[in-house]
Amino acid sequence: MKRLLLVTAALAAFTVPLQAAAADKLLNASYDIARELFEAENEAFIKVNPGITIDQSHGGTSKQARAIVEGLEADVVTFNQVTDIEFLVKNGFVSEDWQSEFPNNASPFYSFPSFLVRAGNPKGIEDWDDLARDDVKVIFPNPKTSGNARYTYLAATAYAKEKFGGDEAKVTEFVDKIFDNVPVFDTGGRAATTTFVEREIGDVIITFEAETKSIAKQYGEDNYEQVVPSVSLLAEFPVAIVDKVAEKKGSQDLAKTYLDFLYTPEGQTVAAEFGHRVHDEAVAAKYKDEFPDVRLVTVEDVFGGWSKVSQEHFAEGGILDGIYGSR
Structure with missing residues (x-):
């Protein structure tokens, strides 16, 4: 019994650092033309969350959603279409109430x-x-x-x-x-x-x-x-935690912190600078002249x-x- 306890303790000693390391890194699966936007968002996020690594995957969101179901281990998605997140819901990767987990139906900014x-x-x-x-x-x-x-x-x-x-x-x-x-x-x-x-x-x-x-x-x-x-x-840009992946990797908290950041004044400012219309009233007012009615x-x-x-x-x-x- 003593030997079993020692082995169990040894395994735990190796397991905890691996989980901690996983929680310091995210993969964001996003849409095709969002590369530069999320490079800037990630840089701003890491400034206030040092030590975090954000990897990106870009492509058509329907293709991205299928890739996740087939094995792409994305912790979060930042898509441009609700139906592709609903596809992940139907396949058990995202919770059914995902739109209530973040403001504005889980859309931090919008365009058309x-x-x-x-x-x-x-x-x-x-x-x-x-x-x-x-x-x-x-x-x-x-x-x-x-x-x-x-x-x-x-x-x-x-x-x-x-x-x-x-x-x-x-x-x-x-x-x-x-x-x-x-x-x-x-x-x-x-x-x-x-x-x-x-x-x-x-x-x-x-x-x-x-x-x-x-x-x-x-x-x-x-x-x-x-x-x-x-x-x-109106083109909304829905975001969601890929629960099935995040639970496996222990990254739920970091995933939520990352998506929450997109709604902060810092995250909204980055989005506005890249031509997106935002919900934050102060940021929207600052960039109002750049967006025609x-x-x-x-x-x-x-x-x-x-x-x-x-x-x-x-x-x-x-x-x-x-x-x-x-x-």
Whole structure:
């Protein structure tokens, strides 16, 4: 018995440091175009939490969610689409009440699909109508693989629903025409940016407002112009602890501290500096002049919620498949 106690104590001595080490490190699985944002967020977080390591994984959020189910051990997710977190819920990786664990339905900041055109706006692109013109080539990624593009698809659909008074045949025809004007469907938002900027394909790129600001800043504000449409769709950026992984690694507390940081004035300031609209009133007021007014509609108001959208638009054989099939 004494020997057994000694062996048990020895094992415990090795186990505790391993758990402690795991709790000093997180893996954040995030969306494709958030690399620079979270590099800055992580740097700010580590300044007030020294000794912590934050690793990143980036890609289309649907792909990221599948990777987690298949073995990617992410402690937290910072996605751009509710449905991909719900996929993790259905597979037992995230708790069902995840949206109540953090403020604003677990969305620390928000944006919306916006336009970026070339200098001088040579095609005179001002609103969604212009994207359906025969002389306009539009760049956005594949909604099958990109949460970013799903927002674009839904925003264009929401605009068409208003324009055509809910005539679904005309709505589908309008969105189908926009899809016909896309010369190449990249798998993610960053690849679409490369197509537009480096390959110089297309007259306009549709992406989150935050990304349009980033592109202009990185590649020269004299080369591009941001165009805010008359109406767009609220794009929230939901976050969650991947409970199944965090419990295994003993990182629940650190994971919560990390996601809580995104709501602090420091975290909100970083988000605003990278072109995101934030909820902190003081930070929002400081950056107000950088964000033009826009009328935003929501998935809940226009489509009846994400669950209904998933079934009607994005499921196999849904409306989106019909649009692809007609091309």
